[in-house]
Each structure stands twice: as structure tokens, then as C-alpha cells.
Amino acid sequence: MGSPADLLDLDAELSDTELATRDRVREFVDRRVRPDIARWFADAHFPRELVPELGELGVLGMHLEGYGCAGRSAVEYGLAAQELEAGDSGIRTFVSVQGSLAMSAIHKHGSEAQKQRWLPRMATGEVVGCFGLTEPGAGSDPASMTTRARFEPGAEGGDAGGEWVLDGAKRWIGMASFADVAIIWAKVREPQDDGSERDRVRGFVVPTSTPGFTAVPIEPKLSMRASVQCDVTLDGVRLPADAILPEHPGLAGPFACLDEARYGIVWGAVGAARDAFESALAYAQGREQFGTPVAGFQLTQAKLVDMALEITKAQLMALRLGRLKDAGRLQGHMISAGKLNNARIAIDVCRTARTILGGNGVTLDHSPMRHANNLESVRTYEGTDEVHTLVLGRHITGIAAFR
Template sequence: MTDAVRTSSPADLLDVDGDLTSDERDLRDRVREFADRRIRPHIARWFADAEFPREIVPELGELGVLGMHLDGYGCPGRSAVEYGLACQELEAGDSGIRTFVSVQGSLVMSAIHKHGSAAQKEEWLPRLARGEAIGCFGLTEPDAGSDPASMTTRARLDGGEWVIDGAKRWIGLASVADVAVIWAKVSDDDAAASSAARAGGAADSPARPGRERVRGFLVPTSTPGFAATPIEPKLSMRASIQCDVVLDGVRVPDDAILPEHPGLAGPFACLDEARYGIVWGSVGAARDAFEAALGYAGERVQFGVPVASHQLTQEKLVNMALEVSKGQLLALRIGRLKDAGRLEAHMISAGKLNNARMAIEVCRTARTVLGGNGITLDHSPLRHANNLESVRTYEGTDEVHTLILGRHLTGIQAFR
């Protein structure tokens, strides 16, 4: 690695770089320089020590990558492709750092931006964009992962306040967050009463008395009854934080509820934003692993010649470069569709399924080129592969995205 910013990769067999605008390349290069300067020199220690580097959070805010695809309230308002390129470069450094940016921007900030009130947006979005506050997104539960409709966390109205009880699991950043977006089931009766109270009128009769729907709440993590415990030890995403969260009689004001989009459509819209970032981020991890293998193969001498001179090694390098190039094309296509307002949910599933699956295979193959040295933290491929075990699982497993695509192709719902 040189001190100069690398503008293209040897894995770019099809000159995808040439299809980027000058603004997109400038943004990509600026984030790449940040990753080279602030992530790469330290990531082996952070990973080994299971340390999330909180000190870089304000720097990421200054870099403009927190909620960068959102408009207003101090958010950068960049394009989908620019956001994707930023995710790609950050994950080339480490999935844990890209995951922080996704949780903060694609999940927490998107939830507030899409579903929050003007007051909620004004209170939280500028601080989150600057990295002055950290957020977490509480959807997954110990017994409700791929099936969030089975969540058991509930919120009820009591004396003009919401009382939330339940448990969440695998909640990124919860132990260091300032605010949590908590998704809970709410009865239509309570939701109608809350809406009426905030509007200053009488409660409307719910369409279906006794029905429950999922709603989001903004819960400051200092609220009594909120407890977050990091999940340890982990073999993956060690430079990130994932937690168990307990909500025991957590009381928040009536206006803590996100007023828009009741139902699972609320969190699902945020998950699609995070899945989009993974489409790009996984390409970054794969590209970094390929480049590590290519560089090592050119320097490592066995049987009197560089390892790269052997046919079997060249086959591995070619196959990896082809897969990274295809993944890059897929990410760019999805990004252009998103910017054009033509992106559909099944397309995000196609990108997430393909690129996460591709990336983990590239990283595993790259490790074989490094031989035994590849199992150390001196080299990135196995660290990336370990992280990608989580990336491949969260925001929808391979199985979930396969069934989404199967439903699109056949018109038949096969989840149940």
C-alpha cells in the first residue's frame, strides 16, 4: 500500500470505475483515504481486542457518511450510488465500521426521517448526522429473528405515557447508544387514544378492536428499565458491538411514538436501506481480500518462483476478480435504479443474496492463497470472511432472500 489514494482496483476487469461520475469518484476516494488512514492501521488490534473505536464516530460525521442519503436536518443528501460507494470503502476496511454507519444512518436515522414527527427529526437527526449522538435499532428478538411479526415486545398506554416491556437481541451499538428505536406491538385502541390525545380530540373507534400492530418508539437509553448487555465472546464482527436489550417497564412520553407508518412496513422500509448498503459493502470486503491475495502471491516465493506464477493460483485470482467485477456491476446497477426511483424490493434481495454469498467465497479463497499465514490478523481475508458470516445473516438470511425472490418469480408465498 502506498500513501497515494488508490483510485481503481486490479479486480475492476470491466472498467466499472469509468462509469462513475467525477463527483462519485471524488467521494469514493475521500472515503477510501479515510479507511486507509483511520481503519487499516488499527483494525487488527480492534478486532483482536473486540473493541469498537468510538473515537472515530465524530470523524465519520465530519466525513459526511452518517445518514448521507437523507435530506434536510443536517443530513448530507448524497445520491444512492455515493452512499453505496462509501459503504464499499468502509467495509473494505472492516464490516464492523460499515455496520456502524448502516445502523446509524440506514436504520436509526432512516426510521426517524421516514416515520418521525418534525420535532423528533429536529431533536435527533442533526446530532446523529454529526456523530454527536449514537443510535440503535431494536427489532430482532431472542425468538423473533427472520419472523419479526412474532415479536413479543409490547407497549401500552398508562396515564398518558407509554410503558414498554420486552427483550431484543443482536442490537448493534445498544450499550453505547444515546437513543434506541424500539419496535413493539401496540393495540389499535391505545394507538387511537394516543393519536387523539396528541391531536387534542376524541379517540376514533379502531377498525378492529383488540387488534395489535407494530409501532416504533424513540427511547433514550438512559430511561429507567432499559438495559443493554454486549454479547460476548464473538467470532465475527469483533470491532463492532451487538447486545441483548431488556425493556422492563420502560416509560416514555406519549410523543415518543413514531407517528407514521404503523405496522411492519415501518421497520421493513429501514431494513431495505440497510440491505442496500450491504450490496455495496460486501463488494468492498471481497475486493480487499482479493487485493491482499494478489499482492501476497506476487511476493511469496515457493519452489523458486512467486506463488502467482503457478497455474492453480492464477485460476483462483482470475475467479475472484471475475466475481468481484460482477458484484460491482450488480451494485452499480441497483444504485442507479435507486437513484432513478425504480428500485423494487426483490431487486435489493437479489443484490444482498448474491453479493454477500459471493464475498464470503472470495474471502475464503483468498485465504487459501495466503496459506497458513492467512489465519493471522496480519492479513485481512479471514477477518473479512468471519465478519461476512454475520453480514450474510443479518438484514435477512440467504433463505429469506431466496424466498423473497421465489415469491417474485412464482407468485407463491412459501414462508409458511
């Protein structure tokens, strides 16, 4: 039976395979996340024991082809993200960092040797990855990053025996304190055909055991408490010549990965909103005031209707983007539209759901306020409302208003 928030029978638009994927992930969340998520959130604990189970579930890099990855469709990945975030944004964020960022960077931009070395073990969860782009002074403007990489040739000159040396700092890097490998983006001074030099952003595969790599969790947090975000310091980190990702130098490299993560957010936010709505609905149907179930009051029904309408519209947007992505027709501004809209409405739904729960809604016995707190982070990362608004403004007007 579909959710009461599905006002248009959107389940009928999904294939049997898509429904099976959704239901399999939903069962996992019901069994392994819901019973403990309140405690994990309260204790600021990420359940690392779930990592190999998520690998076995097939959701780590599930939209990637080959190298032990599941090769599922964009819609299936979206449905998985939606169900994971219905459990908690922190769990979906881990899957996103692992698959859409770290694994995607290697899959899109890495050498064959890098893919063979890392991707199969990342797909099973044996190896955990992180993605280092954001810096203390460079969030929405990654072009202003100050992390640098320089190449020191070997004794014979050229690449043989040479090393890359990385120096800099990154911030808000998910899972970095327990990751086995980090994808670090840094500026490299590269010669041009005319004899000049210019900075280019390049990606590097950095085993986190490398001397000079340090990751410290950012604490305390009011959001994403069942997840880990870190400050990363790179102090003379030395890497072999083949640590560089050979494909797509420039910011197009990390941006392609960010688009994958943003796409997952479009779906994930719907899951959080739906879970908050269902929690509020169940409470309203069971709690009586003035001799009447709270769900029987007109003002409460108005809130429930407004929430269901927004969730249904957000689900339509997510499904449309998924179909476009599977058809190879998804464009960047479309992802911005989905991320901006769905993260924004999800927070509003969760806050409204909390009001139906009354004072009980501020406890961790109920999910809406936890979801709302998490969504403050989801709304910010992978592009703030302001950035996505300007992306859409540029698409509509043809004029970039970023500077």
C-alpha cells in the first residue's frame, strides 16, 4: 500500500524492478536503522557496522557500471536514497559520499589501475572513501581553494620516482576520520602551449594512512549527528606520480561528482519529508484533545493536506529527473531545480509535522524535528539555496550573477 502522502498513485509509474529495489532498501531501513536511529542521533554516533551491510545491500556505487558495482538505473538509485533518508539523512549521506562522490570520482576520472584497485572494495564497503573539495575559506566558491599540489621529479627527471606533494586544508569532509582513501582536489601549476603557466584543479587519490594526512571530526553539531564531518589537514602529503586522477582536469571534474550527489538529494529529501508526514499523521490519528482525535480538527487537516501536496509534487520532480537521467538528457540546471525545491519543501514539511506533534515533537521519540535538523545541512551542502537560485537565474536570463 502506498503512502498517504502519495496523492496521485505515483507508485503506478514505477516498474516491478524499481518497486523491488525500493522495498528491499525500505525493509533494511525498517530493520537496521529505525530501531536505533534516535540513540545514534542523541549520542552523535555513526553506526560503522552498517557499512558492510550497505555493501551487501548493493547500494554503494549502485548506479556505476562494472568493477563490482551494481549498475542499477538512476531511478533505482533515487528510490534507494529516498528510503535511506526516510531513516536518517546521515545514513543516506554516507552512501552518497561513498558512491556518488568518492567512487564516482574514480569511476569518471581515474585510470584503469585506480579503478581496479579501489572500486571493487569500495562497492562492498571493505574500503571507505571521502571527498575533499570544500575548504575553510572556499565553500560555495571552490575556485578559490588554496590547497596546492606540486610535483617533485625523481632522480632521473620526469615521472619515474617522482612524487606529488600536497599542502592545504579541507572542511566538512564526510567520513574522513575513518575513511581509508580520500579524493583530494588541489590546484596544480601547469605549463601552457604559449610558455605560460596557469593553475588547474586536479584530483588525487590519497590513502588516509599517508603521513601528513589528518582528519578531526567537527563537534558538537546540531545537525547530521548520526554522521561524521571533519576538518582535514594536508601537511606535506607525499604521493606517487600515479596518484593523480588523469581525466578531466579543472573544476568540471569535481562538479560532475557533485551533480551525482545533488541528484541523490532530490530523492532523499522526499524520503525525510514523507517520514515526518507519516509520523505526524499517525500521531494525529491516535491522540485525542477536547474529546476528538487531533486529525479531526480542520486546522490539522489543512496542515496534512498541504504537506501531502508538497511531497507529491516533490516526488513528481524527483521521478522526472530520474527518467531524464536514465535517458541521458538530464542537465545541470534541472538538478539545481530539484535540489533547491525538494530540500526547501522538505524542511517546511518537517517543521509543520512537528507542530502537529505538539510538545512531544521536540523529543527523539518522533522523527520530524530530527529530520528538520538534518535537512539544515542537506539544504546547505552540495550548493546552498542561493547558489542554486543563481544557477537557475543564469539559465533563465543568460546572465551569470555570481560575482
